[in-house]
Amino acid sequence: MEEIRLEANGNIGPIDSSRIPRFAGAATFARLPRLDQLKEASIKVVGVPFDAGVSYRPGARFGASHVREASRLLRPYNPALDVSPFELVQVADAGDMAVNPFNINEAIETVQQNALDLTADGSSLVTLGGDHTIALPLLRAAAERAGEPVALLHFDAHLDTWDTYFGAEYTHGTPFRRAVEEGILDTEAISHVGTRGPLYGKKDLEDDKRFGFGIVTSADVYYQGVAEIVAKLRDRIGNRPLYVSVDIDVLDPAHAPGTGTPEAGGITSRELLEILRGLRGMNLVGADVVEVAPAYDHAELTGVAASHVAYDLVTLMADLRSSRIGAEASLAGQRKDA
Numbered sequence: 483m484e485e486i487r488l489e490a491n492g493n494i495g496p497i498d499s500s501r502i503p504r505f506a507g508a509a510t511f512a513r514l515p516r517l518d519q520l521k522e523a524s525i526k527v528v529g530v531p532f533d534a535g536v537s538y539r540p541g542a543r544f545g546a547s548h549v550r551e552a553s554r555l556l557r558p559y560n561p562a563l564d565v566s567p568f569e570l571v572q573v574a575d576a577g578d579m580a581v582n583p584f585n586i587n588e589a590i591e592t593v594q595q596n597a598l599d600l601t602a603d604g605s606s607l608v609t610l611g612g613d614h615t616i617a618l619p620l621l622r623a624a625a626e627r628a629g630e631p632v633a634l635l636h637f638d639a640h641l642d643t644w645d646t647y648f649g650a651e652y653t654h655g656t657p658f659r660r661a662v663e664e665g666i667l668d669t670e671a672i673s674h675v676g677t678r679g680p681l682y683g684k685k686d687l688e689d690d691k692r693f694g695f696g697i698v699t700s701a702d703v704y705y706q707g708v709a710e711i712v713a714k715l716r717d718r719i720g721n722r723p724l725y726v727s728v729d730i731d732v733l734d735p736a737h738a739p740g741t742g743t744p745e746a747g748g749i750t751s752r753e754l755l756e757i758l759r760g761l762r763g764m765n766l767v768g769a770d771v772v773e774v775a776p777a778y779d780h781a782e783l784t785g786v787a788a789s790h791v792a793y794d795l796v797t798l799m800a801d802l803r804s805s806r807i808g809a810e811a812s813l814a815g816q817r818k819d820a
């Protein structure tokens with residue numbers, strides 16, 4: 483059937499949910515056009531159906547399609563930031579990467595190469611996981627595109643800076659240790675947010691600190707509040723190229739039960755969204771939302787939370803890009819006047 487879409491400023495937007503019921507048709511993120519329906523896009527949402535790196539419950543391979551399904555209810559105007567992201571720039575759903583489910587090393591190579599290919603035109607990626615293993619190749623690609631090590635804001639119940647599991651180096655509990663070892667993170671500006679729960683030992687925290695990570699625990703969010711935490715994070719990161727990785731288990735299991743390694747005592751979806759919104763204007767170069775495992779989800783809670791997180795990340799990127807376009811235009815105007 484014909485797709486009736488919203489359009490503005492030459493950008494092709496979501497299917498118009500006032501004319502085609504939002505529950506009709508195949509799901510793309512926020513009902514956006516597929517990349518293969520367009521010539522180009524400035525922001526691409528891409529899925530990575532991969533969960534061969536998990537240490538506990540499997541199922542995050544189905545995360546991206548679950549988030550797409552749950553994203554049918556997203557609307558085109560984001561009042562929290564007063565931005566209509568799909569009007570400002572072209573946003574598209576780039577589909578799923580075809581990653582080898584039987585070979586982790588090959589899967590990591592594929593994610594890295596696909597991320598580089600998708601961003602060769604200067605566009606930005608929001609990746610839907612997949613387990614957290616995929617953050618490593620995504621960070622490699624982000625650092626290569628940025629031309630320098632990137633700052634990292636890592637929202638997670640877990641540190642994910644452990645060394646190995648069963649001798650395996652590339653797992654969902656180890657991506658950020660590998661990233662530090664590879665020199666792709668700017669260790670002056672890396673922080674975990676939302677960590678909590680039992681660890682293997684105190685050494686986990688000592689190692690993590692040695693790598694350069696700052697920690698804002700889930701309890702810190704409760705005691706200090708969103709505004710204070712945002713101010714501290716902004717201060718630490720400044721204008722460095724910033725990658726944001728959101729493990730959905732950063733949320734309390736009450737807000738996101740559909741995940742593989744749940745921990746009690748997490749932040750709320752309101753807190754997470756407000757912290758993300760507080761990053762407005764920062765130099766966001768890439769982002770992921772990982773660890774959505776729909777088999778353990780109820781009432782689409784986790785899918786809805788993850789789709790809103792991805793929507794706010796897209797909004798931040800769209801806002802940043804359009805403010806840069808605006809700044810360039812006014813600079814060009816000034817040059818012409820001079």
Ligand SMILES: N=C(N)NCCCC(=O)O
Pocket residue numbers: 537538614640642654655729731742743773
């Ligand atoms: N990245 C996530 N979600 N979890 C890591 C937990 C690793 C562990 O089982 O100790």
Ligand SMILES: [Zn+2]
Pocket residue numbers: 638639640729731732743773
């Ligand atoms: Zn986690």
Ligand SMILES: [Zn+2]
Pocket residue numbers: 614638640642654729773
């Ligand atoms: Zn994680």
